[in-house]
Amino acid sequence: MVYKRDPKKIREVLGNKVQFLLGDMACVYGGLLAGVSFFGGYPITPASEVAEGMARMLPRVGGTYIQMEDEIGSIAAVIGAAWGGAKSMTATSGPGFSLMMENYGFAVMTETPCVIVNVQRTGPSTGQPTLGAQGDMMQARYGTHGDLEALAFAPSTVQECLDLTIEAFNLSEKYRNPVCVMTDGEMGHLRERIVIPDEKDLKLINRVEATISKNKYIPFTNSQTVKGSKVPDFPTFGIGYHTYVTGLTHNEKGFPATDKQKDHERLVKRITEKITDDADKLVKVEKFNLDDADTVFVTYGASARPAETAMEIARSKGKKVGLLTLKIVWPFPEKIVAKLAKQVDKIIVPEMNLGQIYHPVREAACGNCEVEVAPKIGGEMHLPVELLKYLGVK
Amino acid sequence: MVEVKTADQLNKKFLRDGMWPTIFCNGCGHGVVLEYTLWALEELGWDMDKTVFASGIGCSSRMPGYINADGLHTTHGRAIAFATGIKAANPDLNLIIFTGDGDCAGIGGNHFIHAARRNMDMTVIMINNFIYGMTGGQLAPTAPLGSIATTAPYGNIEPPFDICNLAKALGANYVARWTVTHPYQPIKSVKDALSKKGFSLVEFLAPCPTAFGRRNKLGDIKKHWEWYDNNTILIEDYERIMNYGTEKEKEEVKDMFPIGVFQDLNNPGFFERYEKLVDRVMGGSPKTPVKAKAVVQK
Numbered sequence A: 001m002v003y004k005r006d007p008k009k010i011r012e013v014l015g016n017k018v019q020f021l022l023g024d025m026a027c028v029y030g031g032l033l034a035g036v037s038f039f040g041g042y043p044i045t046p047a048s049e050v051a052e053g054m055a056r057m058l059p060r061v062g063g064t065y066i067q068m069e070d071e072i073g074s075i076a077a078v079i080g081a082a083w084g085g086a087k088s089m090t091a092t093s094g095p096g097f098s099l100m101m102e103n104y105g106f107a108v109m110t111e112t113p114c115v116i117v118n119v120q121r122t123g124p125s126t127g128q129p130t131l132g133a134q135g136d137m138m139q140a141r142y143g144t145h146g147d148l149e150a151l152a153f154a155p156s157t158v159q160e161c162l163d164l165t166i167e168a169f170n171l172s173e174k175y176r177n178p179v180c181v182m183t184d185g186e187m188g189h190l191r192e193r194i195v196i197p198d199e200k201d202l203k204l205i206n207r208v209e210a211t212i213s214k215n216k217y218i219p220f221t222n223s224q225t226v227k228g229s230k231v232p233d234f235p236t237f238g239i240g241y242h243t244y245v246t247g248l249t250h251n252e253k254g255f256p257a258t259d260k261q262k263d264h265e266r267l268v269k270r271i272t273e274k275i276t277d278d279a280d281k282l283v284k285v286e287k288f289n290l291d292d293a294d295t296v297f298v299t300y301g302a303s304a305r306p307a308e309t310a311m312e313i314a315r316s317k318g319k320k321v322g323l324l325t326l327k328i329v330w331p332f333p334e335k336i337v338a339k340l341a342k343q344v345d346k347i348i349v350p351e352m353n354l355g356q357i358y359h360p361v362r363e364a365a366c367g368n369c370e371v372e373v374a375p376k377i378g379g380e381m382h383l384p385v386e387l388l389k390y391l392g393v394k
Numbered sequence B: 001m002v003e004v005k006t007a008d009q010l011n012k013k014f015l016r017d018g019m020w021p022t023i024f025c026n027g028c029g030h031g032v033v034l035e036y037t038l039w040a041l042e043e044l045g046w047d048m049d050k051t052v053f054a055s056g057i058g059c060s061s062r063m064p065g066y067i068n069a070d071g072l073h074t075t076h077g078r079a080i081a082f083a084t085g086i087k088a089a090n091p092d093l094n095l096i097i098f099t100g101d102g103d104c105a106g107i108g109g110n111h112f113i114h115a116a117r118r119n120m121d122m123t124v125i126m127i128n129n130f131i132y133g134m135t136g137g138q139l140a141p142t143a144p145l146g147s148i149a150t151t152a153p154y155g156n157i158e159p160p161f162d163i164c165n166l167a168k169a170l171g172a173n174y175v176a177r178w179t180v181t182h183p184y185q186p187i188k189s190v191k192d193a194l195s196k197k198g199f200s201l202v203e204f205l206a207p208c209p210t211a212f213g214r215r216n217k218l219g220d221i222k223k224h225w226e227w228y229d230n231n232t233i234l235i236e237d238y239e240r241i242m243n244y245g246t247e248k249e250k251e252e253v254k255d256m257f258p259i260g261v262f263q264d265l266n267n268p269g270f271f272e273r274y275e276k277l278v279d280r281v282m283g284g285s286p287k288t289p290v291k292a293k294a295v296v297q298k
C-alpha cells in the first residue's frame, strides 16, 4: 500500500494543539505534518528520541519506520524511499552524520529530496554524546566530496524545530536536494511550549512529478513543466518512465558521462545554480534592534538564546547592541551580512564551536567591520555574562 | 506482443536504447547473467513498469543501466539498503539488486546480512568473480586461498567468504549458487528467486578474464570458462560425498564449489509482518494506542 497523507489521522496521533514538547519530538511532529511516510534511523544520543517518536507514530499514520543497520543504511533507505515516492527522513548526530556523508553527496548528485536532522553533539569523534554543540555546521556544507550547494536550517526554539522541519521538507521537495535541520543536544533535549499549526495554515510543497509523455521526457534537465525552473520533474519509480539514476556524472538522459567535461560542467552547474539562483528568496533571518546598532551578534540555533539575553542586558545599560539570527544557515545570507558590516563597528559570532559560521561572516563583512568569534565548547551553552564581556559590559 | 524466441528479440524487448555496447570485456561473465535474468523476467511476464533494479558500484553493478526499467545505481555496497527504502515507499514494486562480490560481501556485507535476517522482500543477484574487477584486480573477500590479486601479489592468505551459507544461516527464503556456464538451472533459479516473498539470493560464479583469469593463469577465455565446470559440483553430490564418501572421494571434492539450491523456504517477508503491525496499531483508537503485548518468540 502506498502512503497517502491523512491530515485527520496525523492530528489524532499528534494530540493536543498546544503541548509542552521535547525538541527532538518537535522534529517528529514537523515531519509527520509535512507528510513524511518513511523514516530510516539508527540510535544515537542526543537524536534517538526522533527515531523513537517515529517508531511510535509512523505506523499509526500508515507510514514505515525501519531501524537500519547503521547510518549509511539509514540515509540510503531514505534516498531509496524518496525514489519510491515517499517524503522521507532520518535523524542522527555527529558520528552518524559523518557516516552519511557519501550518500548525502549521492542525494545531491541524483537530485533526491530528503531531510536529515542532525542533533549535534560535541566532537571530534565520540566526543560528549549527551552534550550539545554546533561543530557540524561546516560539515553540512563541505562534508561530502565535490561541488555542491547545501540547504540547512538551524532552529533556536522547540517551536522552530517543528516549523523548520516542515520548511526543510518544503525546500527538499522544491529543489530536489537533501536538506539538513541542524539542531543540537541543547535544542533536542529542551522542552518548550509548542503550538501545532492548523491544517489551513500549513503550506506544503510537493515535488513536481513528471507528467510529460514518455518519449519526450528528459530526466536530468530543466523542468519540462515549470517554466524557468532548473529543477527537473520527478519520475517516481513505478510510473513507467524507466529512469536510470546514477551518482556518476550523467548527461541529461541520465546516462553515465564519466569522461565528458561538458556534461559534468552542465550537470554540476545546474544542480548548484538551482539553489544559488534563489539565494535571495532563501534568506530566513530574524532581526532584533539592528536599526541603530553599532555592535551586533550574528548567530544561529541554541546560541541565539544567550545572545538575545546578552543583547537585552546590554541595551538596558545603554549599549547599542543588535542581533541577527540565521534560521537558514546554508545558503549563507551573504548580502544581509555584507550590508550589516557596512553599518556597524563590530560583529560578534557566538558559536558552540571554535569558529565555523564565523568564516562566512568574515568573508561577507569583507573588512568593513571588525568580526570576532565568541566560541564555547565542551557541551555548555554560552552564559549571557560571557557574551557581555565581548561587548565590554560588566 | 511478439513472442520472444531469440536472444535478439529478448534484447530488443528489455534493453535500454542508447546504452549499448556494454562496458564488459571480452569473455566477461556479467553479460550472461544479464541475459539469464532477462529470460527469467520474460518467462514470468513481469510488468517492467513495476520492476526496479538497484546496484552498487563495480562492473557487475552496471547492469541496471542496460535494462529498460527504473534503475538506481547507488554507492559502493549500499544498494540493498537503498532498495529497502524503495520497497518501503511502494511495496507493489519488485526489487532486483545486481551486485558484485566486492560490493556485496565486502563493503556492503552489513546491509546484506541484515536484509537477509529481516527477510526483506527483494532478490539479490550477486556476481562473484573472486576479484575487484572494475578497479583492476584487487583482492576480494571471496578470493580463493592462494589466488593472486594486485593487492595480494604473493597469494591470498585469507579464507574466502561463502555468501550462500551465510544467507542460509540468516534464514533467507531462497538461496542458490550457479555458474554462468549453463543456462537452464540458473534461469529457473532466478525465476524461483523472483517469485519468492522475502529475501532471495542467487550467486553466480562468473569469469573475469581481465582481472582474475589472466593473473591466475587460468588460460584463454575458453579455458577460463571450462574452469567453472571443472571446479563446481552439485550441492546434493557434494553433501552426499562429504557425509558418506570415502576419504579419497572427499579429498577430490573438498575444494570444489557446491552449486544448486541451498535453501527454499516460505517464511513471511518483512513487509508481510510490517503490514500486520500497521493493521494492528491503526485499528485501535488513536487516543489510546494498542498496548504492545510482549510475546518473545524464539
Ligand SMILES: Cc1ncc(C[n+]2csc(CCOP(=O)(O)OP(=O)(O)O)c2C)c(N)n1
Residues within 6 Å of the ligand: B057, B058, B059, B060, B061, B076, B099, B100, B101, B102, B103, B104, B127, B129, B131, B132, B133, B134, B135, B140
Ligand atoms: C566507497 C568506495 N570505495 C571504493 C570504491 C572503488 N571501487 C569501485 S568498484 C570497486 C570494486 C568492485 O568489485 P565488485 O563488487 O566485485 O565488482 P566487479 O567489478 O568485480 O564486478 C571498488 C573498490 C568506490 N567506488 N567507492
Ligand code: SF4
Residues within 6 Å of the ligand: B023, B024, B025, B026, B027, B028, B029, B030, B059, B060, B129, B133, B134, B207, B208, B209, B210, B211, B212
Ligand atoms: S574487468 Fe572483469 S568483471 Fe569487469 S568487465 Fe572486464 S572481465 Fe568483466
Ligand SMILES: [Mg+2]
Residues within 6 Å of the ligand: B058, B100, B101, B102, B127, B128, B129, B130, B131, B132, B133, B140
Ligand atoms: Mg567482483
